[in-house]
Amino acid sequence: MSSQLEKSIESIITSQTDVNNKLDQLLKLEKQNRLKEHADQKDSMLILESIHKLLSSCNQNDKLIETLEILIKKHGQFKQNIFDFVVLIIESLAEVEQLNKLIPILDNKIYLELAYCKLVDKIADSYIEKKELHKAYDSISKLDLENVNTIDLDLKLSILIKQMKLCNQLKKYEDTIIYSKKIIPKQIFKFKHLKEKFEREYYLLLIEVYNDSNDYYKIGSTLNLMIDSDPEFKEDELIDCINFLIFSDYDTHLNISLLSSLQKQNKDLIKLIEVKKLLDSFLSKDLIFADEKKSLIVEGKYSFQKPKFDDHVKVFNLKIIEHNIRVISTYYENIRIERLIELLNIDSKSVNVEGVIMDMINNNQITAKINRPLGIINFVPYGNDNKNIITQWTDNLELLLNHIDVIDNLIEKEKIVHGI
Structure with a gap:
């Protein structure tokens, strides 16, 4: 870096002339440096920093934006210097109106795409602070991060999570799902710092979406x-996990498999006596009697909470009835509907009850036939036909995969403990 250049800049800055005159002299100095045979990148950046310092200190932000627009059009500029100059301007501007003026200047310039992302992110934050969520969403939703090759994962995730959060706040849940698919947890959250910073919020935002649509599973x-990923999870999250899996459609490969795994693997259930009782009752081969129902209702953060309390109680009672019918089907070959009731x-x-049984038959929870004239239900045990052989095979395969997942988790824990 030329000491002569530093003296020239200092002389201009400390002169008694007005700001416009100083700016003209700095721009003239910048042009001389840019057009000389062996232009120096560091010297060029020093001049740009001086321009930024001069105009920022005098609160000449509009002039600063105009100067940027002029410099971007000049041939022979060091692209990295322009990028750094843009970042300096973005960081120094506070008014959202001035930040918005930068959008057409930076748009469609590949070497400034990362700066453009930072700009839009800051604009969205400004609108969020003002509670203008629609404007924040409109600005940040225009970002297509898939085509930004220079963006780092940290900033990319920060923007995606912000997009998801805004969608939830504005009840645009379909858009939340679209943004969520741009994050692949197994690939992204294997990095410890990203996992600690974003994973929990990512999952909680998805839960808000699923809770709105009553997608219990x-x-x-x-x-x-x-x-599974956070050893310091909250107790109400375990309660909700079990409640919503119980609310889900009965499926040995899905909710029952997860519930069985929680029953066997999760040691924290010992502290939650009521939840353990609920889980043990639901997975047992015993009937759940009417006087037990109220004691089995355990409130979580989302489950059995207003305004969905009544809906959850209704679903819970239905799942108890279905459980009892499955239990009865293992002890009875046939039974009168009145006796079943x-x-x-x-x-x-x-x-x-007849409608519940029909639904259970259609969903392969039980095999039965209903003799309506006589009012009798005939429970048919599973045979060894091809369909049931395939079902048993898939059950065994699912069990094997669950064991592999458990072993994989245990290996990962051991690696973390021993620092491998």
């Missing part, structure tokens, strides 16, 4: 992922 399975201890006027 996705809520439960997402919470299960959080519990008596055993279930339910009000036949409020619950269509």
Whole structure:
């Protein structure tokens, strides 16, 4: 770096002339440096920093933006210097109106795409601070991060999470899902700093979406992922995980597999006596009696909370009925519907037992036939036909894969403990 250049800059800055005159002299100095045979990148950056310092200190931000627009058009500029100059300007501007003036200047310039992302991110933050969420969403939703090759993962995730959060706040849940698919947890959260910084918020935002649409299995399975990846998870998250998996459609490969795994693997259930009782009851081969239902309801952060409390109680009661029917199907070959209602201890006027049984048959929870004229249900044990052989094979395969996942998690924990 030329000491002569430093003296020239100092002389201009400390002169008694006005700001415009000083700027003209600095721009003239910049042009001389740029056009000389062996232009120096460091010297060029020093001049740009001096221009920024001069105009910022005098609160001449509009002039600073105009100067940037002029310099970008000049041939022979060092692109890295212009990039750094742009970043300096973005960091120094506070007014969202001035930040918006930079958008057309930076747009469609590949070497400034990262600066453009930082600019839009700051604009969105400014709108969020002012509670102008629609404007924040409109600005940040224009970013297509897939085509930004120079962006680092930290900034990319920060923007994607912000996009998801804004979508949730504006009830644009379909857009949340679109943005969430741009994050691949297994690839991204294997990096410790990204996992610690973003993983939890990412999953919580998805749970908000699933909770709105009553997608119980996705809520439960997402919470299960959080519990598996975070040893310091909250108790109400484990409660919600179990509740929502119970609310889910019965499937031995999905919710029942996860519930069984939690029952066997999760040591924290010992501290949550009521939740353990619920899980043990639901996975047992015993009937759950009517007087037990209230004691099995355990509130979580999302489950059994207003405004969905009544819906959750209704679903929970249905799952208890389904559980009891599955249990009865293992002990009875046939049973009268009146006797089944008596055993279930339910009000036949409020619950269509026959309809519940038909749904369970259609969903492969039980195999049965209903003789309506006689009012008898015939429970048919699973045979050894090809369909059931395939079902047993997939059950065994699912069990094997679960064991592999558990072993993989244990190996990872050992690696972390021993610093391998």
